[in-house]
Amino acid sequence: MQTLSISVRLFHRNSLPTQSRYFCSSIRSSFAAMNGQIHIAGPWYSVPELRLRDHHFIVPLDYSQSESQSHKISVFAREAVAVGKENQDMPYLLYLQGGPGFESPRPTEGSGWLSKACEEHRVILMDQRGTGLSTPLTTSSMLQMKSAQELVDYLKYFRADNIVNDAEFVRKLLVPNAGPWKVLGQSFGGFCGVTYLSFAPKGLKEVYLTGGIPPIGDGCTAEAVYKACIGPIITQNEKYYKRYPQDIKIIRDVVNDLEQSEGGGVPLPSGGILTPRGLQLLGLTGLGSSTGFERLHYLFERVWDPVIVPGAEKQISNYFLNAFEKWLSFDTNPLYALMHESIYCQGAASQWAAHRVRTEHENKFDAVKAAKEGRPVFLTGEMVFPWMFDEIHALRPFKEAANLLAEKKDWPPLYNKTTLNKNTVPVAAAVYYEDMFVNVNLAMETAAEIAGIRLWVTNEYMHSGLRDGAGHVLDHLMGLLNGKKPLF
Template structure:
């Protein structure tokens, strides 16, 4: 029987200076190196799933990396711990480079633990090359089932018990998918929590797979964001129409990308994932299309899309460096049911609005898509091609364990504060409010001042506001 072994590989302490890093050198301190069986930290439900149906002689090892950030001069002070859970899935924790933003604020009063969620950063990263070590698509799928929120919470609990004095509770800040993990934490290990802050991260918690409901709910906000974008930059309507027509008329229905993939009209629409959902996304998207065409410097030369644009397109998505996102995205919504390419099915229901080629031919604005993963991406994106079979197996997987416990959430005793962004394109407002009603005692800050990236964009304002909700600086009403 194949097993998975868990270890805390390294723990780095990082001093966050109050002046720019170039003026104050940082240091790293080795904290612990501890090896333990995964079953030692998992609950009974997860422990039962820690074996694979292969040879007992084969052991897959998962190491987890965390980094502690503190303000210079407070390295040895007794301060509460705050665990930060990054958005994703499939993205590592931020790397501190300067004393600014929410991290700087948090470090003034906390020891901030930046956890690389398993499969990311330095926590046994699942890259396009490392996953090729698997002998088959099924073996990869059997491995990936250990990389969801339930086991991320188990990792956090294992580290908390080792790190916090007397294994006491700590605070958790969850952004986006990190907030989903925070609600899983409240469901299965509330004893480890002192306070929880959620920013754009209240998940749908219905039984089965809620992916289809999520995508159906998000279609409206996606259309709205497209309309707002074109209202701000009406000149881009014609530019994007021309690009779509050029791609459609090219040999093979697209143009080659630098990595070896192909850019098609539907692939172009993926730019909406980053361009439409964050506060500076409109501007970045507009400036990207400013340089979509190569200049014609030789009379009669063929019009073509610039290398600059093609290279920038690939860098926008990080599918080559963080393929776990594409593979696992739909599974974050699944409890005991398969997703069956939910986004692809929902898009088909709205193809009259989302068909890029048809829109361009009819002179209508081409609408970009949002946070959706489609099966054809595993054909058109070079880094994802080796994992097409695994992706198809994952979306048919039905036996996903539960991620939430409504009974526990209804009886929640942990103080929780959440920022709910009214115009969030990634986490639907209405679905978030439905779940919030299930979490006893939660305090909500509903705002349209920020979008999904509010924690990053709002400096320390968002975190300050949530902390004030729980420490009495904001009135109860």
Template sequence: MWHIIIEGRDADVTVMCLPLPAHQYLLLSALRFTTTTTSSRFHFRRRTWIRAMSSSAEQHTSGDWYSVPDLSLRDHRFAVPLDYSAGAGDAGSITVFAREVVQVGKEEQLLPYLLYLQGGPGFESPRPAEASGWLKKACEEYRVILLDQRGTGLSTPLTASSLSQMKSAVKLVEYLKHFRADNIVKDAEFIRLRLVPDARPWTVLGQSYGGFCAVTYLSFAPEGLKSVLLTGGLPPIGKGCTANNVYRACFEQVIHQNEKYYKRFPQDIKVVCEIVNHLAEVEGGGVSLPSGGMLTPKGLQILGLAGLGFRGGFERLHYMFERVWDPILVQGAQKRISYYFLKAFESWLDFDSNPLYALMHESIYCQGASSQWSANTIRDEYDSLFDPTKAAKENRPVYFTGEMVFPWMFDEIHALRNFKEAAHLLADKEDWPPLYDVNVLNSNQVPVAAAVYFEDMYVNFNIAMETASQIAGIRLWVTNEYMHSGLRDGGPQVFEQLMGMLQGKKPWF
């Protein structure tokens, strides 16, 4: 079978397969084109390029089954277009990797498929070591597909070293623009048509940014969905750039989390002030990190990205600060931040291994508008509240920041320095395509269940509830039992609750 991808609008057409060589393009001049081989419906204009893509072994390869305790796994690799738009044959292809997971003994059973979309942007899917958490629960009923979203894991990964192959910032931006939710969804559909028997619709589980992708899926390819589960993943769906609204709301929650942290560990107020004063007073305004970057007062604040929003984050942060200073072994030796702390600081962050997160983060909120370093703009609205040097001099709590990317990070974080120019171009870019279709969501018919975490530091509760009101038929589970990491911390319970809501076994509101 030869699958056809059609781009354009203005006339209805029913097309699925034609016996054409892979990657060949057809130029349709007729206003209306039909075939009886399928009931799928697309749209195209007069004179629309159509690319035919085969289901040959060249596009999909799979490995042998292997095992971890209580699970069988099989690897799949798909050659997908970098650019799905019409006439983009010269853009080439990339590899997208997906891992199939079932309970041991169920390898050949006919099971419904569940696609897992990981949070991010830019993070790979989990690597199972055993049957545990939500995955164990899901495998009781499903054949789970763990997708490494394009650019992550084994899907033509975009790392600091691989991105360095781009010879100019302009070319890098042209490449990176294809790594948002719209193309992740197209990859998912590409895979579903080749992997799922009879190309049946599947269930999608989206965590955090994976939930954003799932809502994009609901907007543009609902025919591929049997049901959708969202955990901390309801995005803002307004037009333009919604990043300002997101960060303005998120800063309020970040302030609340800072207050909770210092109430838990009041001794850390003095410790953090000492660190900030030390960093501000040393030559150059900071100290060198093991990787070659620089730890500055503003850099210290980004520990809140992981320290304030996940279960156990408060404790990890506090114990890091316990070992911030080197002991004085020789009388008269200068006070120094320990190598232990500096190494722990870098290990806490993922920018070295995942520059895609820093480069693309604000773009996930953009549709036909630029972000213009939105987080930095909103931070400035808080005047001195997030000024670390001023807070330390006044002996008041130094507030950490949250899930925000700032332009100075491309100066201070070694792995990001080569991408500074590209980062500014991405912040200025205006022609981002749409990620959501509110009209489609208003008439949604796909069963959707969502966990909304009341104290979510990353996906604001009020914005999530506003989006939920635009998705017809959505079933909500609002809870303060879990933070943003609910699927990781209480996976079986969260998964069972959402599935129970879809199946009518659990109450919902």
């Protein structure tokens, strides 16, 4: 495939906006490595059952500025095809990862939905800006900013609107004759897919959404989302304790131990602190995916160190403390915590919506009170709280920026109802009836605004259905659009 290139003028460091200067050196290095080209395609290489190649692009940070004004960042995408199909003419399928703030999958073999997709498509696994190899915003790279406000002024460009702009940039360089492509959006990637339908539908051939139909009301819908999700979170807790009733006492004992420890918690290996409310964060991945219950149970199996010397004090094990931090992933993907509530904002501030909603339900989620009263301790779901920026070591440097983001009001629109009402792009969506992250009722409300959308509502899968379904979920959605599934 021919690689396009243009001459790109590098800006003098002092001519850049202040918040952009600190990334100038790394981007300058990217330009140097690419010899001034805006797209470089690497050679093909193999993993079992797949052929892969890497693509690097140089894109504007801010698409509203002219090319000469906008700072540049890099975007990485990996192309995947079935073995032997490198030179075949196949439609392109862009995969948009869930998040926000998580990179695209790194294939180690042809399996699951990816294997299914690669049979008939060139699959593009794009690292959304700020993740993976796309000018990653890490706990160390963000420290290059001189102030919290400068970081906020940079982060405002890392939402779904600019992810879609990046996708369009990539599409016009990759797809022959800049033709439309298909998009598969999982979770937050589905939110991006609906933004795509709103503002760049001409770039789309078909759209598949899996657990990813967003609320599209004006203002900040985060509060509505968390209020709608409280019920399912409670239900998942009850189901977990019904499956593993022995964990009721184990988790209660852990909460009591944490509460009675000096400072209200125990030190974490990274330098943070594990408190009762911090422990509840395990519900984010432990309660909402198909194998989460089992992983959570096995984690708590080793929460205590064995007492190998008679009379030794009982204590939480280093094994558990290390595993706890790995579960949360905030050290490797801090963008999730910083930007999570902003994905729901259009012209309004989130004002720590999850924290406010949890406060309204503290009778259910007060871990210390529940433990003292002998009740099961309920874990929380997909929520980010302000106190996390005190207790989690990786997030502490960004506390001020997080508070500024929570108060930021001038978020641009992410959806256009008028365009969605007139949609002509074929869309198929899997709506998971027991989804703890994307509420089924809110998803159905939005689906009613997308003309022509075909829905598959199922309780067979959880939010992780695309990953868990061994290709079945994607096959079902494709069948809805290619005539293999009846219209009624």
